[in-house]
Amino acid sequence: MMDRSPKPPEALMRAIAQDLKPVRPSPQPLHLALRMVPLALLVSSLILLAIGPRHDAGILGPLLTWGASAAQFVLAIALVWIAAHESIPVGRLPRHIVYSAAVAASLVVVFISLLTFSTNPANEPLLRVPPRINEILRASPWIMGFACGIGSTLAGGILVLFFSWVFRNSLATRPAEAGALYGAGAGLAINAGWRIACPVSTPWHALGAHGAAIIATVILGALIGRFLGNRRLHIGGRRS
Amino acid sequence: MSEGDQELRALMIRYQDGSLEAFQEIYTQLAPGVRRYLSHLAGGSAIADDLLQETFLQMHRSRAAYNPKYAVRPWVFGLARNVFLMNRRAARQWAKVHESREDLPEFPVLPEADRLGSQGEIRRCIADLPPEQAEALLLHHEWGFSFEEIAGMLGIRAAAARARASRGMADLRVALNSLQKART
Numbered sequence: 001m002m003d004r005s006p007k008p009p010e011a012l013m014r015a016i017a018q019d020l021k022p023v024r025p026s027p028q029p030l031h032l033a034l035r036m037v038p039l040a041l042l043v044s045s046l047i048l049l050a051i052g053p054r055h056d057a058g059i060l061g062p063l064l065t066w067g068a069s070a071a072q073f074v075l076a077i078a079l080v081w082i083a084a085h086e087s088i089p090v091g092r093l094p095r096h097i098v099y100s101a102a103v104a105a106s107l108v109v110v111f112i113s114l115l116t117f118s119t120n121p122a123n124e125p126l127l128r129v130p131p132r133i134n135e136i137l138r139a140s141p142w143i144m145g146f147a148c149g150i151g152s153t154l155a156g157g158i159l160v161l162f163f164s165w166v167f168r169n170s171l172a173t174r175p176a177e178a179g180a181l182y183g184a185g186a187g188l189a190i191n192a193g194w195r196i197a198c199p200v201s202t203p204w205h206a207l208g209a210h211g212a213a214i215i216a217t218v219i220l221g222a223l224i225g226r227f228l229g230n231r232r233l234h235i236g237g238r239r240s
Numbered sequence: 241m242s243e244g245d246q247e248l249r250a251l252m253i254r255y256q257d258g259s260l261e262a263f264q265e266i267y268t269q270l271a272p273g274v275r276r277y278l279s280h281l282a283g284g285s286a287i288a289d290d291l292l293q294e295t296f297l298q299m300h301r302s303r304a305a306y307n308p309k310y311a312v313r314p315w316v317f318g319l320a321r322n323v324f325l326m327n328r329r330a331a332r333q334w335a336k337v338h339e340s341r342e343d344l345p346e347f348p349v350l351p352e353a354d355r356l357g358s359q360g361e362i363r364r365c366i367a368d369l370p371p372e373q374a375e376a377l378l379l380h381h382e383w384g385f386s387f388e389e390i391a392g393m394l395g396i397r398a399a400a401a402r403a404r405a406s407r408g409m410a411d412l413r414v415a416l417n418s419l420q421k422a423r424t
Contacts, residue, residue, distance in 0.1 A: 006268040008271070016297075020259075088305065089321070089322055092394070
């Protein structure tokens with residue numbers, strides 16, 4: 001049995017002494033979440049910068065076009081804030097807050113998608129691209145679905161990787177859950193920008209293609225969170 | 241903030257700046273309490289010693305994750321709980337946690353219950369409490385954490401932490417009273 005005196009064992013002291021370089025303290029959850037805003041905003045605006053806002057933005061009005069996306073973006077940052085709370089041993093939020101935020105995020109996406117469709121049921125893939133491409137997209141709407149699904153998954157994936165790097169020191173008790181939360185934040189942030197650019201508002205497209213991309217980033221975040229958690233708290237102290 | 245908390249925070253900041261002596265001092269101050277807590281979580285298993293070292297190693301690896309706004313003791317206790325839970329998830333270690341051990345966990349005898357029974361009886365009764373009640377009871381009454389701090393460690397509301405601790409204390413009193421009656 002190990003020495004139970006309050007003096008640290010020599011093996012532990014050796015391990016500590018080997019790496020004592022000064023470190024900068026992590027910011028608190030709110031500051032951490034706010035630091036994500038610029039990059040999340042940039043990545044979520046890429047598609048918007050590339051193809052511009054949807055052709056029916058005038059019909060939808062600024063509130064449903066920009067306001068709904070802004071609300072979705074704020075919710076995304078709130079999810080990252082909750083993930084940051086989950087990542088500190090003394091800051092965990094009650095379960096009902098975590099689950100309520102996850103449910104609220106899902107409902108907001110569904111609500112905004114349905115509201116957009118009911119305001120203007122656009123199913124014509126009218127993009128600011130050469131007319132020939134619009135013709136192809138009109139003939140095969142599934143191409144648009146794949147493009148949105150894969151495109152927003154890739155953009156969300158970039159954001160998840162960035163969040164994972166920021167959360168690399170996470171001390172979450174449930175690292176997969178914390179990862180899923182910032183993955184959901186990434187997915188929601190990307191969707192906030194994507195929906196302003198995507199000209200198709202049918203529920204199968206908005207929820208099927210865009211929703212699938214959000215689910216993919218949640219899964220990616222959970223997997224990365226779990227991987228980082230297992231690597232950090234290496235069972236049996238193999239890293240020691 | 242108490243003087244002890246202030247001192248620990250100052251030590252933690254020095255440790256983040258690269259002071260080995262500050263780490264030693266933190267270990268000296270916190271290790272005995274953390275070990276008892278781990279022993280309680282692990283049901284008295286000898287794995288508590290390994291988990292204690294793992295906790296401090298983990299604290300070292302993640303020392304950047306500490307923000308001086310947090311109180312150090314609940315942060316380290318929360319980390320110890322985290323280390324325990326992660327280890328429990330690994331099947332091999334889980335088996336080790338459940339290795340039978342004859343003596344009861346070394347968790348302390350609560351001053352509030354001291355006059356109601358012997359140390360052995362109190363330990364046995366605490367061990368018989370639902371785990372979440374026993375944990376909240378000990379964190380509050382033995383290690384002196386506030387209900388807000390316990391809530392942050394366990395991911396529950398402060399009111400729920402208070403309810404668990406007081407239900408635990410009530411059940412403990414009932415169990416000790418019935419033992420006393422049985423004796424007389």
